[in-house]
Amino acid sequence: MSKMTNVSKDEKKMLRKMFWRAFTLYTAVTPAKQGASGFCYSMMPFIDHFYKDAKQKKDALVRHMAYFNTTIPLSTFIMGIAASMEKENSKNKDFDANSINAIKSSLMGPLAGIGDSFFWGVLRVIAAGIAVSMGQSGNILAPIVFLLIFNIPTILVRYYGTFLGYTLGSTYIEKIYQSGLIHILTKAASIVGLIMVGGMTSQMVKFTTTISMSMKGESVLKLQGMLDQIFVGIVPLGITLLCFYLLNKKVSINYLIFGVIGLSILLSVFHIA
Amino acid sequence: MLYEAIIVSLIVIATVGGAELLGMTMLNRPIVIGPLVGLALGDIQSGVLIGASLEAVFMGVVNIGGASAAEPGLATAVGTAFAITLGGGAGVALPLAIPIGILGLQVKTLLYVGVIGFFAPVFDRLAAEGKERKIVLLHYGAWVLQWGLYGLLPFIGILAGSDAINAFVKAIPQVIMNGLNICGGLLPAVGMAMLLKLLWDKKIYAFFFLGFILVAYLKLPLVALAVLGAIIAVTIAQRDYQLSQLTKKMNAAPATAAPAGNAGQMDTEEEDFFDE
Known part of the structure; x- marks a missing residue:
């Protein structure tokens, strides 16, 4: 100055x-x-x-x-x-x-x-x-x-x-x-x-599956636990990258938003989450 | 509902319009509007919670060069108002906010193109005539007109729509409500994808994954992540700067340093490197 x-x-x-x-x-x-x-x-x-x-x-x-x-x-x-x-x-x-x-x-x-x-x-x-x-x-x-x-x-x-x-x-x-x-x-x-967006993807995009198998009334297999062992947050990360891929393919944001809403309701209907 | 309609409409004018008047100071974001509506309707706690979850959803929705997907301000104001008056929190606010946000953007664009757009030639004429006072008057007048009209939207929506919305929210079956809650968790993915589109670069995209695992596995708070990111960025910028200085030096004296082609250039690079 x-x-x-x-x-x-x-x-x-x-x-x-x-x-x-x-x-x-x-x-x-x-x-x-x-x-x-x-x-x-x-x-x-x-x-x-x-x-x-x-x-x-x-x-x-x-x-x-x-x-x-x-x-x-x-x-x-x-x-x-x-x-x-x-x-x-x-x-x-x-x-x-x-x-x-x-x-x-x-x-x-x-x-x-x-x-x-x-x-x-x-x-x-x-x-x-x-x-x-x-x-x-x-x-x-x-x-x-x-x-x-x-x-x-x-x-x-x-x-x-x-x-x-x-x-x-x-x-x-x-x-x-x-x-x-x-x-x-x-x-x-x-x-x-990019670091911040990565961190926020982990913190804000949330998904937990409720699927589990039970034997004699005891739950023996929880899908979410297995997913977490493979990679924590694998589903949120995958969905985010899929959205990013689709955006780059020039899919409109409104379609993406409605797609996610539709997917969520389907997940609920089929008791996946 | 008259009080709610008036106060929400004023909040929309002050925040969404205010952001344009006060130079995009981010007054129009869900994280600001949610608590404000909550404060006005006597439930600031819900306002903050709804504002935060809508901010996560609309994080990537930012007006860059006029291209946008929704208008988060109106969406948050009306969504929060209904969620608080009807009860039900973010689960009610979200399904309302998305269609309202898309509608809001349509109306905003209509006002921008169909109403304010016609003033562009008027501004030109006033400038050519040297009428400064009138330019200033029209400059602020256009704002009053645009946001006065936009403010009617939440006013009418809340006053006329509350019975319909109430019936609609009560009629939503449990399985759909559960789906909408899942949706609240997944929708931020779209916002993050839009931010990635802005920032992604082949040379540095790995940092996205670094940020992800630092939070997923090490549970770093975002403040710590921001500081860490800044440290990494400063370090890399310093190295890049040194490299660019080196390249400049090499380009400045190529004739003397590199008579033997590539091999010679390599040598000078090394020497310069050690000289630093």
Whole structure:
């Protein structure tokens, strides 16, 4: 954050405003332009500050009313970059204003890729996994713990992302891309995610068969015991992998859900579980 | 039922709509909504239990790039409300929550495409005219409109549907109820499969099985598993970083280091490795 020294007081104030406004990115989300209105709304403090001329102001508003869609915690980073480019554009006559939207659209795809798997696939899963195991034992703190685990890191990323984007500008992010650092971070995050999903598959997918054979009124063979000796949780693991296989075969999720409901009722009808 | 209908509808607006207003802060998840509905209806304990089991079911259902299977928020709010007013816990909430969640997604999509979608050109026009105030007004106005309409769904559903639902729940035979309980245990498999689709990679999929056996055999709590996972990930990331630095060095000076083809390259790799 050493570069923060050349950000003026006014700019800091505007950046904070942008950080708060960015929460509403998808408030009026439309199919055609996704978070366009939210992006434009977040950029307004800068647009008002940098452009006094009405024509330039309108151009800037139109520029930021363009299609925008990314993982929301990373949106402030892109906004920061866009704001720093608007500043450059307002000062430098030779600056190509089209490059602002070009940078926006070149960043939102890749950042959404990392963001979706990190924030939705890993952080949310960790938070939900911990909260569900608390909630299943009736602990009423579960929702609070869930919201804190997810939101504290997320909001920090949003806050610092705003300033980081503004100070580093667009050249730095290209460097990070070329260095392959993004790839390493994505892989590391996915590893945590996979471990958690594995653990949750064991903890949350539940199946116990009631089949047993009895001789002279004494039960001599319990199928579940035998299954457990082969591999604990073999049925839940098998069903999860089967669902995963079917999803990859492009079977719709709704079919899968109804399939599992149907299977469960059959298991009950035939007294298997 | 009027009180229940109003309060559940307000909770849906505040959580499902609130998540969109406050930047996807996860207010709309079952683990949050279940306890909230429980609190409003005077049975927070059941609310937490139902919220937790529905969260397990809907864990993989997350809106990524607009593709989703159900809307877990409405499903949880209405399912929990009926389970608490009729009695019966998660066993009653689950069979109600799934169809309601699918219906909820249809309505949400309809509002998104058929109502709010028409404002996109209006936003463009306002921007071209430089009318900032009106943009801000419409930005929030669209939210009020969308979620006000969506909030009618639980309101009408609870007010009009409670007799029908009550009769329906009472008419479910025991063998089906038992089946639905089994289903509550198996459905999280679908959610886990959806998460796997997001994370699966040929190079690292073994970690899924590591997580599984650590919990199945060693009974590690998930908090410990998360920390362990982080340690493994940091270690691997450090090694990957070193490797990428090495490759960069090799690529930077290939002419001097590798006159003898592959064998020469191997040598420099080793030397660099020991230099580190």
